[in-house]
Structures are given as C-alpha cells and as structure tokens.
Amino acid sequence: MHNELPLRKIIHVDMDAFYASVEQLDNHELRGKPLAVGGSEKRGVVSAASYEARKYGVKSAMSGYLARQNCPNLIFVKPRFHRYKEVSLQIREIFQDYTDMVEPLSLDEAYLDVTMNKKGNPSATLIAQEIRQRIFNEIGLTASAGISINKFVAKIASDFNKPNGQKTVNPEEVIQFLEDLEIRKFYGVGKVTATKMYNLGIFTGKDLKSKSLEFLEDHFGKSGAHYFHVVRGIHNSPVKTERVPKSVGAERTFSENLSSEVFMLERLDHIAKELEGRLKKSEIAGKTITLKIKYSDFSLQTRSKTLPYFVSDKDLILETAKQLLYQEKLENSVRLLGLSLANLNTEIKETDKVKDMITVQLKFDF
DSSP states (O other): OGGGSOOOOEEEEEETTHHHHHHHHHOGGGTTSOEEEEOOSTTOBEEEEOHHHHTTTOOTTSBHHHHHHHOTTOEEEOOOHHHHHHHHHHHHHHHHTTOSOEEEEETTEEEEEOSSOTTOOSOHHHHHHHHHHHHHHHTOOOEEEEEESSHHHHHHHTTTTOSSOEEEOOGGGHHHHHHHSBGGGSTTOOHHHHHHHHHTTOOBHHHHHTSOHHHHHHHHTHHHHHHHHHTTTOOOOOOOSSOOOSEEEEEEEEEEEEOOHHHHHHHHHHHHHHHHHHHHHHTOOEEEEEEEEEETTSOEEEEEEEEEEEEOOHHHHHHHHHHHHSSSOOSSOEEEEEEEEEEETTOOOOOOGGGGOOOOOSOOOO
16 A cells, blocks of 8 residues: 555644744743733633643633633733744745745644755655754744654644654554544544544544545545545645635624624724735735624624625725625624635646655655
C-alpha cells in the first residue's frame, strides 16, 4: 500500500500561543503572567491565551467574563493585528529560505513541503529544528512542528510536543501512529463528530479503520471517504502555495442588542465600508451578498442574494444588504451583523496538482 503513495516530506509549523506571545515579546512586564488577548467586557471574547493563563482553563473563543472567573488576576490586552501580521511575515521569510512550497493556514501556522528544498537537506526533522531555532533567535518566539509524509499527519503531530517541541512520524510509523490515536485527536474531528463516533463504538484510529467505506459514508456522508483514507495514511492534498479566497466578509458584535432596523442600517453602513476596503485592497469583486444575523438568543440566520454582475462598491453592497434586512421580519433583538461577498472573480478551476507530485521510494531519512 505504502509504495504506491507519493511520499513527501511535509512540515506543519504552529506558533505557540502566537498573539499572546507577541504581546509578551513586546512588553516585558507581561512575561510569565496570565494574559488574554481580546475583550474583557461582558461581550468580549478571548482571541488567544498565554500558557500561564491556560493553566487556569482560559482558552480562545471563551467569553471574557468566564475567563476572568477562571483566572481573577488575568491581564487583558487589546489585539494588535497589524503587529501580528508583521511578525507573521518575518516568520514566512524564514520559511522561504528553505522552500517556496509554503501554504499559510493563518497568521500563526503553515505547511511546508521540503521534499526538494533549497538547502539540499534530506532530513525534514533537522530542517524543522533549524526553522524553529531561527524563529527563536531572530524573532524571539517559540514554535512547534510536526513532520510526516502528508499534511494530515504533520498537522496532528505538531500538537504532540507543544509548546516549543516537535514530533516526526516516519513513513513506516504512520499506520501505527494513526491506529493508536484517540479519535478526537484526528484533525477535523470536532466535539459533535467525536460524540457521534463514540456512539458507533469508534474511539481510536484502529476502531475507525475497522469500519468499511460504505459504513462511514452512510454515517458521515462525504466525510466518510476522507476518514476511510486518512486513517490508512492516504492524504494526497498537496501544499498549495496560493490560497484563493472563497469569500470576503466583515462583521460586528454589539455591546447592546439592537431591535431597531434604523440602528442596524447605521451599523451595516460601517460594515459595508470595511468590506469595501478589504475588497479594493485585494482587487476582488463578487456577485453573492450574504447578510448574517445573530440574535440575542445566539440563533443564527443568513440571507443571500446573487446579482447578475460583480460588485465591490460600498453603496451597491449596502443597497442589497438593505433589501435582505427588510426581506422578512426579525425574530428577536440582534447582537451581531455581518456582510460577506462570495462567488468572487478570483475563483479559477484548480489544476490537478496531484499529478505533478514526486513519487519517492519508501525508504528515505526523515
């Protein structure tokens, strides 16, 4: 089975508590202290937590209120995305010294294909070590890494020795590694899917592997085939150097719930302006406008309209947003509004890059 696979050397680099670490890097007084990046108010949400704060159970996406209850001496700082982006670009420059095959997933993580690399180094493990050391020496931050034959296994492996560690899963170890893995550690298996799998008697990779393709497709639809293949070490998705956005959006959570459409239109005007800025900056336009409404009871509603032409202009976006807002009566007071544009003029059919992947013999040094 293995010999048929196009074997690659993939590194997944994941920065440790990135936003919080940048804040501690820039402000010495914050070092070694429990820190949360994000809002401390009742409505605020934690974007990132330092490792000191994580010990108290503070984590990203948690409400600021709950974070404060868990850790009374928690320090809140406002996010500075321009700074995180700046540091992210410095890190990316280090990656580029080793390979042009870099796929950023976000500001703080990326996949690198080092099968053929600029250093002529046959060991992906040593390359990962060197990259992590350089990030520490040149920028002052720690990173963790996972190294393996595909993106899926590398992503899971990068979580194993966090923070400031790395794990290599060699070609001959992949199958055993996946069989022994708890199902909730499989990348892409969230709480809901994990619970569903538990109910079907699937607790480990080995349990998952014992199920037939038909069984998995019956219970998990399209994802069934994905689970069937990844547990066998098959994941041929190449490292994509350019990610084409499928949609561009902007949204706002309000400090007080809105019940008047007049106030909502005022907010939508600001959101449409922000969206226009993003679209113009990236030279993107789209045809499908979606209005996102989150009510005070946290239920979510989206309303969309597709235009016969591409738009990026604030006034045209706002005009459609108004129509969508008045399309039907609001169910409740509103805590969040968002606007997004899809069906973009950037969408091009991806060529089948899998064909171009280099097939290498099974036995090479990782």
